[in-house]
Amino acid sequence: MSTTETPQSVALPESPGVSARRAWAAVGVILIGEIMDLLDSLVTTIAGPTITRDMGGSQEFIQWLAAGYTIAMAAGLLIGGRLGDKYGRKNLFLVGLAGFTATSLVSALATNPETLITARILQGLLGALMVPQALGIIRSVFPPDKVAVAFGVTGPAMALSGVAGPIVAGWLVDADYFGWGWRMIFAVNVPIGGLALLAGFAVLPRSTRQKDLRIDVVGALIAAAGMAAVIFSLVQGRELGWPWWVFVLLAAGVGALAGFVRYQIQRAAKGLSTLITPSLFGKKAFVSGLSVGILFFSVMMGGALLFSLFFQLGLGMSPLKSGLATIAQAAGMLLGFGFSQALGMARRTMFLGFAAVAAGLLAALGTIAVQDDPVNAWWLSPALAVVGIGSGLAIAPFFDIVLSGVDEEETGSAAGTLSSAQQVGNALGASVLGTVFFSVLDGERGHGASAFTTAASTGLLVAVAFVAGAALCTLWLPERAVRHVEV
Structure with missing residues (x-):
């Protein structure tokens, strides 16, 4: 598709019950959610020093702004897709989008490092509910022979967003709109996310629910605990002077991740659902x-x-x-x-x-x-x-x-x-x-x-x-x- 063509100009056979216009509208909503997630994973690498100077946090605070978000996203992704299968992809996407927008507002209004880090972690978890639903939704609104066309649009859009992320973050911080400074990198999500949420209710298709699907919550908690222990040790160890218990915690985190693999293999052997295919x-x-x-x-x-x-x-x-x-x-x-x-x-x-x-x-x-x-x-x-x-x-x-x-x-x-x-x-x-x-x-x-x-x-x-x-x-x-x- 040429750069001058709009999605509506593509000849597209309609999926049952979903018009071409509505299908592309659904792609637009999904793109907004995914771009918000992508930008928020990048913006603090640029805004971190300014945020730290304003709030008076430690050097480790800068690291947690990025690491807290991404480690929460990593842990949530293990279970986010399964939750979409169980409760409906549209429902989980909208819940994730609404929560992501709300925690963006909390981040913008945060008055201390602890509140901001907590909001960033919640952002990552809610983003992990939203992002995994995209593939299933796109496949449900497009006929099989046109799914590749949709991904041909979303791929470049995501790539350009990744390129623009640091520049947009720097611009918003320096522009100091309404005297909000760095807070605008989070506040801008609120109107955008709100509009996307309203559009999502209207255009996203309902998906079938696998109500009897069992989700391995224990496995997700083991993996999350292991990842958190490793990252906490690496980030906070220097500030704490590398006491002996930090190395014990680091080893325990690595052990928990190894235990997660073993736990998945054991569940599969018993015929139970797993988060990752053990094979x-x-x-x-x-x-x-x-x-x-x-x-x-x-x-x-x-x-x-x-x-x-x-x-x-x-x-x-x-x-x-x-x-x-x-x-x-x-x-x-x-x-x-x-x-x-x-x-x-x-x-x-x-x-x-x-x-x-x-x-x-x-x-x-x-x-x-x-x-x-x-x-x-x-x-x-x-x-x-x-x-x-x-x-x-x-x-x-x-x-x-x-x-x-x-x-x-x-x-x-x-x-x-x-x-x-x-x-x-x-x-x-x-x-x-x-x-x-x-x-x-x-x-x-x-x-x-x-x-x-x-x-x-x-x-x-x-x-x-x-x-x-x-x-x-x-x-x-x-x-x-x-x-x-x-x-």
Whole structure:
């Protein structure tokens, strides 16, 4: 479809009981909800320093703004899709959208770090109720041969939203509309979410409910507790001075995640419902794909936070200038997606992407090292463009390749688990790279701008190590994605 065509201009056979116009209206509502979720996962990487200065929170507060949201999203995604099957996708989407909008208002009105972090966690959980319903709703309003057309519209829209997120956040903070400053990044969700909610009641189709479906709530709680314990240990350990019990808690979190896998296998053996198809854990390619996703998305989110901290705290840039300084990376990512089509959806494309990301990160480190203080952030644009191109090359084939290594009946569970792993990676990146940055900064106190340069450089080295780990895990993925074409 060309960029000048509107969704209504596509020749579209109607699904039973759903007109083409209503189907595209439903897609519009879904897009609004998903874009709100995507933007709120990104905005605090730009607005975090300003929020902290205003509220007086600790350095860890910045990390929790991102990690709290994404870890709640990761835990909720394990159960969100199942709840939609049981209680109806439309119902869960609207509940999630309403709750997400309400917690956005609470975030905008928060007067202390504790309230804001709590609201962010609730946002993540409610987003996890909303987002998994999208696939089922789109499939229910479009005939099978036109579902791909709908996803052809939603994919680019989400990609452009990811590119625009940091810039929009910086603009809203700097513009200081109504004197609200950073609060506008959350307040803007309220009218948009309210209108989407009203439209959703009118255009989203009702879905059948599997009332007898049993949901593994205990498994979801085990997984959530494990993830929370790991992230809490990594974020708060430095502020607490790394007492012995933090390491015990970290080990307990890892143990809980391993216990979650064992628990799923045991439930399956008894014929009970599971959150993840246990047979996936026996597939080397899928386990490798999970590892790749966690490590690489750690670099994506952690790197965004790292550069934002360096630009704003170290170089004194405004939130808007900080967002604009990374536009080369965003543009590079779009180019990378395009290049991946020419190179092919193959493992070698991912390798090339990882190599480019590592090269770009090392180039950024070198650029920082050779400049005199203060560093000119705009000189980092070429390196960030290479990082973006590599990210696009690596991400484009990722889901197809990993999912091609699972059986058809495992695809739904595998896709949901990969999405959850992506959120785990986001939380892990914000916690690990943020902790490295602030730990080095604490050790360099009194050295002025050079302290921030050292902290950023150390964080970049850790990010390169994560990329190398992701590339190593890619060795166990299939050589090429196998596309299943419906006949």
